[in-house]
Amino acid sequence: MxxxxxxxxxxxxxxxxxxxxxxxxxxxxxxxxxxxxxxxxxxxxxxxxxxxxxLHNAYREKHNIPFPIEIFEIREKYGVSQTKMSEILGFGPNTYRNYENGDVPQLTNAKLISLAAKPNGFIDLLDECDSLKQSYKEKYIKKAESLMREGAAMTQFLFKVQEPCSLNGYMKPSIDKFSDMVSFLSEDKELYKVKLNKLLYYSDNVHFKNFGQSISGATYQAIQMGPVPHKYGTLFDHGEELGRFIIERIQFENYESEGEKFSSVNNTFKSLNDKELETLTLIKEELADLPTKELIRLSHEEEGWKKNEEEKGLIDYRYAVNLKVTLS
Structure with a gap:
């Protein structure tokens, strides 16, 4: 510049x-x-x-206001249009659309959105909405009751921190996004687990540095080899089960241990938006070809790793604003 x-x-x-x-x-x-x-x-x-x-992140965190991706997902999981969701919540016709696009809800509206996030709360709101046709009510109630049965057990199992905060980059954790990140980074690259963990860390943290949110919502832990996604083994196994990538276990000659090589499966990366893909492209172009030892050395220079390595703690994304790694 x-x-x-x-x-x-x-x-x-x-x-x-x-x-x-x-x-x-x-x-x-x-x-x-x-x-x-x-x-x-x-x-x-x-x-x-x-x-x-x-600034908006800090305000949302203090007052427990849902983030845009959460607001979008709340509506999507019930199969409700933006206009219908505004009607159910008693908002103006375009209000819910504006919140999905980034407007920060007023506290009273935020409480209603948070109530709608819970299937039983959504059912209560449907019961109180006099303007909605009975056929729509029955359809949405049926969906909400199904979601209540399913629960959120899988996400809770995979990710340590559930609600958007500074430990997950103010992003609701998403196994789809995490898996697509792995698939994108490993496409046309020979990536093993140690290097991949560093590329994931820099992808989420560089995105946070530039846009104020992570990509995947994953938390990162400081261990001896540098930052890694918390429970990365479980996350990788689940991503492979989703069919986003393949993990090949390779036995190295003269070594007792085996390596895990990641290969992308033909994928549209549909969970990732254009800005997220731009960040991943930058990381892939500038860091993916570096030797693994060099990536470990770079990650050991990051303040977030230095502050948490001794206790193997989780790394706050706010350290990302002062990342040492240099990208063009």
């Missing part, structure tokens, strides 16, 4: 700032740029969007 004042060099800065949103004050890692020649500070549309996303 060139300075808009002189056309010369600029420095990207990250510093703690107090910002206000709806009467609440939050300390967030605020990003801007400084012109080397004039020392004037400035922002771009991209970093303004990032700073606002981090």
């Amino acid at each position: 060139e300075s808009p004042f002189t056309g010369g060099k600029v420095i990207r800065q990250v510093k703690e700032e107090e910002l206000e949103f709806r009467g609440d004050i939050f300390t967030v890692p605020y990003t801007n740029y400084k012109c080397v020649d004039t020392e004037e500070e400035f922002t771009t549309n991209e970093v303004d969007t990032l700073n606002l996303a981090l």
Whole structure:
């Protein structure tokens, strides 16, 4: 990037700032740029969007307000249109659509959305909605009752942290996204488990650094070999069962242990949006061909790993704003 004042060099800065949103004050890692020649500070549309996303994340976390992906998934799991969901909740006709697109709900509306997330709460809302036709009510109640029986046992088993917070990058965990990340990264690349774990860590954390949210919602743990997804073995096994990739167990000559080689299965990566695919492409192009030892060395320079390695703790995504790895 060139300075808009002189056309010369600029420095990207990250510093703690107090910002206000709806009467609440939050300390967030605020990003801007400084012109080397004039020392004037400035922002771009991209970093303004990032700073606002981090502020909104903090507000949502404090007040337990669902994130856009959650708001979308709540509606999708019942098979309800955006307009019908607004009707059920008593919102304006376009309100639910706006929330899915990123608008932050007012607290009263957020409580109704959170109530709808629970199948029994959704049924209560349906019972109280006088404007909805009985045929729609019966259809949606039947679906909600089915979901109540299924529960969320699998997601709870796979992921340590369920609700969006700084430990999962303010993203509801998704085995579909995680599996598609593995498949995308291993497509046309010879990846083994240790390197893949580092690429996943950098993919989620670089995306958080640029957009204020992770891709997969996975939590990462600091172990001796560097950051790894928590329960990565279980996650990999389940992703293979979903048919997103293949794990080949290879016995190395002169070694007692075996390696796990990942190969992508023909996949459309439909769970990933364009920005997420751009991040994964960047990681794949700039880091996937590095030697595994070099990736381990780079990950050992990251503050999030240094702060948590001794206790093998979970790595807060807020460390991502100061990642040491350099990407173009």
